[in-house]
Each structure stands twice: as structure tokens, then as C-alpha cells.
Amino acid sequence: MDKVLLTGITDQELLEWLAQGSRQAFDALYTRYWKQVLNQAYKRLSDTDAAQDITQEVFFQLWKRESGDVIDNLPAYLFVAVRNAVFKHLEKESKYESLSDVVFEIETLHAGADSNLLYNEFLQSFAQLIDSLPLQQRIIFRLRYDDGLNTQQIADQLQLSVKTVRNHLGRALATCRESLLFALLFFLLRR
Secondary structure (H helix, E strand, C coil): CCHHHHCCCCHHHHHHHHHCCCHHHHHHHHHHHHHHHHHHHHHHHCCHHHHHHHHHHHHHHHHHCCCCCCCCCHHHHHHHHHHHHHHHHHHHHHHHHHHHHHHHHHHHHCCHHHHHHHHHHHHHHHHHHHHHCCHHHHHHHHHHHCCCCCHHHHHHHHCCCHHHHHHHHHHHHHHHHHHHHHHHHHHHHHC
């Protein structure tokens, strides 16, 4: 298929060719819709890197979807795919923020000498937990929560991609969340 011929082809025809594994059909659809997908993601997030990640994910899902799934309206399909990817992204980001909420709640719970001692034990255990993380996760975690840098700033400082920073941060937070919930329960039971 010649690229010149693909410009006059409908979305439905391109989708049919895409279902047969046509890379040219995919490229034509990507060229036709990538700006709209990126703009929709950016409008919802105001984060260029996240919008680019979502755009790539949406088109990746379009490429690998089952050939039996029929798309009647591609712009509507892409709109829903972007919306769902944004929700998934925001859910992941909210998990990052919830860790500091847990620590804040622990800080508000302690009062009195016994509680203060338990609280200090908890903070010591938390510091040990952070120290036990793999080096890259530990560095990224501290830059995010001790220094208050966002993922873009961390990526720039460490010369990593934003996606790599998010992955390391996600793994560190999953480890911390599990351990923190156990420690919080232990802390509350000893009060």
C-alpha cells in the first residue's frame, strides 16, 4: 500500500487493514489522530509527559487489540480510551499521594510520653524500611518525599525517563504501603 493512497481511505477501511496487521494502516491512523489524542490527554492532566505516555498507550492498545473487536466510530473509541487511561493515571498518582496521608495520620495520633516513644519507634522503623529499598528506588523516593521534587524534576536530575521514575516510585511505594499498614496496625495496637 502506498502512503499517498492511504490519505483518501476511510477510518473503517484502515481499521479493517489494521485488523489484518497492516503497519501502513496503523501509521495512517496514528498520523490522523495522534494530535487529538494528545490534546485530550493534556486537557485533562496539564502534564505533557503524562499526556505523551497516555497517547502512546492508547495507540499501542489500538495496535494490539483483537481483530474481532469492531470499532464503529474511531474518534469516539479514542476519546473513551483516553478518558480511561487518564483515570488509570490519576488513580496511580493518587496512590503516590496517599502514602504521605498515612504518615500524616500517624503524626496526628501520637500524644503523651508512651505514644511519643511508640511514634519514634515507628519513624525509626520507617527509616529502616526506606534504607532497605533498592538503591534507585531509595534515591527516587527520597527526592520525591524528602526533597519534594516532582517526577519530571527527578527524571531531569537523575537523567532518567519520567516513566522509569514513575516505575521505581511505584515499586517503592508498594513496598512501603504494605509495610506501613502493618506498622500502623502494630502502632495502634500498642497505644
